[in-house]
Amino acid sequence: MLVLGAALIALVAGGIGGVVGAQLERDGGFGGDVELPQAESGSQKRSKDSVAGIAASALPGVVTLHVRGDDGAGTGTGFVLDAKGHILTNNHVVEPGGSGGDISVTFSGGETAGAKVVGRDAGYDLAVVKVSGVRGLKPLPLGNSENVQVGDPVVAIGAPFDLANTVTSGIISAKERPITAGGEKGDGSDVSYVNALQTDAPINPGNSGGPLVDSRARVIGINSAIRSAGNDSGPDGGQSGSIGLGFAIPINQGKRVAEELINTGRATHPVIGVTIDKQFTGDGARIARESRNGGPAVNRGGPGAKAGLKAGDVITAVDGQRVHSGDELIVKVRAHRPKDRLELTVERGGDERKVTLVLGTASGE
Template identity: 50%
Template sequence: MSTENEGTAVPPAPSAPPVPVDTPAASPQPAPPAADAPTTPIPAAPPAAPEAPAPGAPAQGAPAYASATPEGGSSNPHPGPPASGSAPEGGWPPPPTPAYAAGSGGAGDGSGWGSSYQQPAPKPGRRRGGLLAAVLVAALVAGGLGGGLGYTLAKNEDDTSSTTVSASDSGGDLKRDAGTVAAVTAKALPSTVTIEAESSSGEGGTGTGFVFDTEGHIVTNNHVVADAVDGGKLTATFPNGKRYDAQVVGNAQGYDVAVIKLEDAPSGLKPLTLGNSDKVAVGDSTIAIGAPFGLSNTVTTGIISAKNRPVASSDGTGSQASYMSALQTDASINPGNSGGPLLDAQGNVIGINSAIQSSSNGGFGTGQSGSIGLGFAIPINQAKYVAQELIKTGKPVYAKIGASVSLEDSGDGAKITDTGAGGSDPVEAGGPADEAGLRPGDVITKLDDTVIDSGPTLIGEIWTHKPGDKVTITYERDGRTDTVELTLGSRVGDN
């Protein structure tokens, strides 16, 4: 699956049907329910003593209708030819992003809403004055009665204990139990930052990161900081408003992971607790924190929709693709969420929000995309290993099998190509694949128990492992299926 890293705009919202509003001209009334919830119109309350209208009295209050049509939407594809587990080649174009059609609704015809209440005109003569006098007397009697009651209650208070109940102006302390979204958020938010990256030419964007250790290391996505890698500017802002300059410690384009470090990092930093992404189950609750469209400290919720989802996405420069065997979530992830933590219900980080599958429709003139409930996160077990290597050496380390595979999404497996990148050998001499007896033309269909349907899927699955791990490869050759065990090699750096 090919996806997009987040862009910077909002996807289109379905049109809402026009909402009729019964509004008398003399006195505006609240809007009635939507047209799909029929109601019986309620006229205004009649006067205390209604009389028949005088002949020729004009009708008042014609019904009026108002409609509302929300709009918006966007997309931001970043296709780019990826690299393989070793040095793959081939024409891998990301598949076209599915179009998203915004819904629409029609207006009602205005029938069935009733007519406005017509207030009768008063008759001339002495009766009007008599009515006013009666109302005045009633008011005085009611006032006198109220005063009498007040006096009686006050007198009783002097003689006996008071029975007056005073209402509290406070609902009391609201306790948010551990494990609730509010409790998890309150604990995690102070350890997240909004990252602003700017290149030397002034270009850049906004993303998110989270505190990795007490020394001031922040983990985020490579594509969040890519603009600032060579001579750019980075800042990280905490929810309390404190802002720090930062530097890129290391970045891994293939993994789409980067580590930055705060300059003059404050004391008392609280790293987020890292979970175990291998133990995540489909249906588990998720909480995503980020800065969608620049709206810092935004929290959204959802579930784990799928595991081990093969995803290939661009780093935004078009020069390198990243691969992941991703956690899929329906928590709303939008441009600016990139690099932010995906938490479980206990507040443990289980992934790094990285990519979205989105509609191709743009909105607000940006041509960029937004969430349709298909978000992808780098599993934290993989990201933790990458971050530790970046902090240690400044360079990423990739597991590899030592063979070039086709990046075409055939659905039949990952085929070892006849020629490697730049004319090199497709199977590295003395590498893991060579020692295992793999040859050009072999089609790899499984890695351990994971089905491999394409080259990008194979690369993403290999990169969930560490160099030195032993894996079992299932492959097809000349119509026969065979298996072989090999030990993964290593490659340092993105080039």
């Protein structure tokens, strides 16, 4: 009995000790405060070609635009072009303001200023606005979109859903994607044609007009459209979110159009001087039998006529690059300047030939 009693007391004591020990462990010992391990303070410097380094360099030159007018309101992004206060953005960002709307520009540091439209163009979906009396502007350096290669790292900066100074990163997924957007008016006057850079850097509504920059924080594109699940490509893709298919206007085209808008208030559109048959469903772009007003489909004395193009010809390539539709042909042409020389591959009566023409300028420009 004495032995069994001693064993019972030992078991009870051991159980009590275990309970007390577990409780002390949960409570951090005998009344001591819990202190969790943490990394030591380190340098906040980042290499210039890291995403953080690129963002730090580019953010001071990026702005958020709030536009309000008779046609509605919206938010978009832009970036500073020069010390004079010119800012490049998308036409569809400023379009809701109409001719007399209000445009407010907010810089990355929180400063705000009013802006006025210098010029805008629906065909290129680009616009230039200007702020006055603002000091310390940080223009972003412009890169060369001709040097961009698939797989190059890129960073997109903008205000998706009005979340200003948002930075995302990715790569160039493809080049020379023929993208058309707009067309809400129904007459084709507001359709934009873009030979776009494709990126998987997340872009959402509000990113429009913002810069797509390379590893040296140079602008190589203007973020303009996304493709969302169930949606066609278009400005911002409506209110849907990113699925990794974003499109940017190459900066080489943006630079030319911006210079024209600043210098003259309007942009020139290169043309080949023919009417395209939009009902044609075959491969290539077919020249219509007649123009929309019943006149000749090949403008007399125009670039196409001088090169020997005829109604019914099917244009299958531009400078050796295949085109599969009329819209793709317009995109390829719009990627050039008036007076540029193009080589077209043309099918006529089952035969293929190559013709060279010099691009003209759209009438009225």
